[in-house]
Amino acid sequence: xxxxxxxxxxxxxxxxxxxxxxxxxxxxxxxxxxxxxxxxxxxxxxxxxxxxxxxxxxxxxxxxxxxxxxxxxxxxxxxxxxxxxxxxxxxxxxxxxxxxxxxxxxxxxxxxxxxxxxxxxxxxxxxxxxxxxxxxxxxxxxxxxxxxxxxxxxxxxxxxxxxxxxxxxxxxxxxxxxxxxxxxxxxxxxxxxxxxxxxxxxxxxxxxxxxxxxxxxxxxxxxxxxxxxxxxxxxxxxxxxxxxxxxxxxxxxxxxxxxxxxxxxxxxxxxxxxxxxxxxxxxxxxxxxxxxxxxxxxxxxxxxxxxxxxxxxxxxxxxxxxxxxxxxxxxxxxxxxxxxxxxxxxxxxxxxxxxxxxxxxxxxxxxxxxxx
Numbered sequence: 171x172x173x174x175x176x177x178x179x180x181x182x183x184x185x186x187x188x189x190x191x192x193x194x195x196x197x198x199x200x201x202x203x204x205x206x207x208x209x210x211x212x213x214x215x216x217x218x219x220x221x222x223x224x225x226x227x228x229x230x231x232x233x234x235x236x237x238x239x240x241x242x243x244x245x246x247x248x249x250x251x252x253x254x255x256x257x258x259x260x261x262x263x264x265x266x267x268x269x270x271x272x273x274x275x276x277x278x279x280x281x282x283x284x285x286x287x288x289x290x291x292x293x294x295x296x297x298x299x300x301x302x303x304x305x306x307x308x309x310x311x312x313x314x315x316x317x318x319x320x321x322x323x324x325x326x327x328x329x330x331x332x333x334x335x336x337x338x339x340x341x342x343x344x345x346x347x348x349x350x351x352x353x354x355x356x357x358x359x360x361x362x363x364x365x366x367x368x369x370x371x372x373x374x375x376x377x378x379x380x381x382x383x384x385x386x387x388x389x390x391x392x393x394x395x396x397x398x399x400x401x402x403x404x405x406x407x408x409x410x411x412x413x414x415x416x417x418x419x420x421x422x423x424x425x426x427x428x429x430x431x432x433x434x435x436x437x438x439x440x441x442x443x444x445x446x447x448x449x450x451x452x453x454x455x456x457x458x459x460x461x462x463x464x465x466x467x468x469x470x471x472x473x474x475x476x477x478x479x480x481x482x483x484x485x486x487x488x489x490x491x492x493x494x495x496x497x498x499x500x501x502x503x504x505x506x507x508x509x510x511x512x513x514x515x516x517x518x519x520x521x522x523x524x525x526x527x528x529x530x531x532x533x534x535x536x537x538x539x540x541x542x
Contacts, residue, residue, distance in 0.1 A: 176401075176402045176405070176488075176490055176491050177401060177402065177415070177426055177427065177430050177491060178491035179398050179399065179401075179430065179490075179491060179492050179493055180434070180493060180497075181493040181494075181495050181496050181497045182395065182398070182434060182437070182438075182474070182493065182496060182497060183438050183441060183496065183497040183498070183499060183500040183501065184441070184470070184471055184474055184496045184497070185441070185445055185498075186467045186468070186470055186471035187471070188230070188471055188475050189230070189233035189234075189468065189471075189472075190226070190229050190230050190233050190472075191228075191229035191230075191232060191233045191234070191235065191237070191240055193229070193237050193240070194225060194226050194229035194230075195225075196237070197225040197226075197228055197229050197237070197240050197241050197244050198223065198224075198225030198226060198229075198244070199225070200225065200241045200244070200245075201220075201224055201225045201228075201241065201244040201245050201248055202220050202225075204241075204245045204248075204297075204300075205219070205220060205245075205248055208293055208296055208297040208300065209293040210248060210249055210252045210293055210294065210297050211252035211255070211256050211293070211294075212256065215252060215255060215256050216252070219248055219251050219252065219255070220248075221481050222251070222480050222481055222482040223476065223479070223480050223481070224244055224247050224248045224251070225241075225244045226476060226480075227244070227247060227472065227473070227476040227480070228240050228241070228243040228244035228247060229244075229472075230468070230471070230472030230473075230475050230476055231243065231359065231363075231468060231469050231472040231473070232362075232363065232366045232367075232465070232468065232472075233468060233472070234367070235363075235366030235367060236308075236365075236366055236367070236368065238304075238308060239308050239362060239365050239366035240366060242301065242304050242305070242308065242362065242365075243359065243362050243366070245297075245300075245301060246301050246358070246362070247355075247359075249294070249297050249298065249301060250324075250355050250358070252294060252297075253277075253294065253328075254328070254355070257270060257273065258270070258328050258331060258332065259407075259409075263332070264331075264332050264335050264409075265332060265335045265336045265409075266332065266336065267329045267330075267332035267333045267336060270328070270329055270332050271325075271329045274325040274328070274329065275325075276288055276289055276295075277289070277294065277295060277298055277325070278318075278321060278322055278325060280295050280298050280299055280302070281298055281301075281302050281318050281321055282318055284298075284299040284302045284303055302318075305317050305361075305362075305365070308365045309361060309362075309364070309365040310370050312370060313361040313364055313365055313370060314361075316360070316361040317358060317361040317362070320357040320358040320360070320361065321358050323352045323357055324352055324353065324355050324357065324358055326352070327349045327352035327353035328353055330349050330353070331349075331353055331412055334411050334412060335409045335411060335412075338409075338411065339411065340411050340412075340416055340417055340420040340421075341411075341412070341417060342417070342421060343414075343417050343418065343421050343510060344510055344511055344512060346412070346414065346417045347390070347510045347512050347513060348512040350389075350390070350393045350394075350414075351386055351389045351390065351393070351512075352389075353393075353412075354389060354392060354393035354396060356388065356389040356392050356393065356469070357385075357389065359469060360385060360466075363462065363465035363466070363469065364462065364465075366465075367461055367465065369457075369458045369461060369462075370458065371458050371459060371462055372456055372458060372459075375455070375456060375458070375459050379519060380447060380451060380519050381459065381462075383447065383515075383516045383519055384444060384447055384448065384451075384463060384466060385466065386513065386516070387440050387441075387443060387444040387447070387516060388444065388466040388467075388469055388470055390437070390440045390513065391437050391440055391441050391444065391470050392469065392470055392473045394414055394433055394436060394437040394440075395437060395470075395473060395474055395477060396473065396477060397413045397414040397415060397433065398414075398415075398430070398433060398434070398437075399477035399478060399483045399490075399492055400413070400477075400482075400483050401413055401415050401430075401490075402483070402485060402488075402490035402491065402492075403482070403483060403485050403490065406485075406488065414429075414433045414436075415429040415430055415433055416429075418432050418433060434501055435501055435502045436508055438500035438501050438502050438503065439500075439502060439503075439504075439506065439507075439508060440508070440513075440516075441470075441500065442500055442503045442505075443505075443516060443517060443520070444466075444470075446520060446524055447516075447519065447520060448463050448467070450520055450524055451463065474496070477492075478492045478493055478494065505517075
């Protein structure tokens, strides 16, 4: 696997304009100082993570967010990578699901009750205590609870990943799709989108199927894109089991190139559906929901711009074949649902006429004027 030539990822479709917070350099500097202050991860891992422009990622995800919350997101993402890289993907716990579950449950207790005398002196625990207190400071009680619940979902899903690493197995597409909605750590970002723009989704909208579907669609596109951009790095490492390209190869007997094409078609179908659903909801949505949907779009586009430019995925010492531009039209846009049980219901939320007639593909408005 390590000696095979890497895949060339073509430009992918995005109808969302790019944007970045004007204080992105300050956010980057803040996260570097925060990581050093809390000694997050080993010295080697922390040094590596600080080269990945995580502050820039947060600044792209919330280009018009309140700066303290953008900095909170940046610090939190670095913390998540320290857990994911240090424990799950590269550490011994990544192949010991039982032991990993024990560590993560202790960290979850810190998030639930930062005053609890758990893991004293542990750098990840101390960093999480700080993050938890800042979440409570900037968010409502509902948002803080949602963030903690999402952290539980993420921890649960990475234990599932560890079971596949231990057994050396590739999950089926149905299971992989379901767990990818959580193990990409997208759900822990959504409450911060609200905090960063100073609103709270009304309860009568938050729990509606169409809002949950839009949120899950954003997670799907973000994680499928991440699999495309991270494939080169992951396929060079040990334990390459958890990537949609590998899943499609195993399940459908495809070549890597065919699996790449299939994955792009899948994410394009979902991206188009997301845009149609956003258009469908625009007239009747509350101002808060419209802002939330725009925030999901910024999260999608920010992840794309960061994914094709961060050293985390470009791997300069062994350059990945990533695109330097984006497509303005999808590869496929036929309104057909994905035949994946966990997500096929998304298509039922729109009338037949709305999901099968090609959309105008009007670019989704950004929360900040696009950058040059």
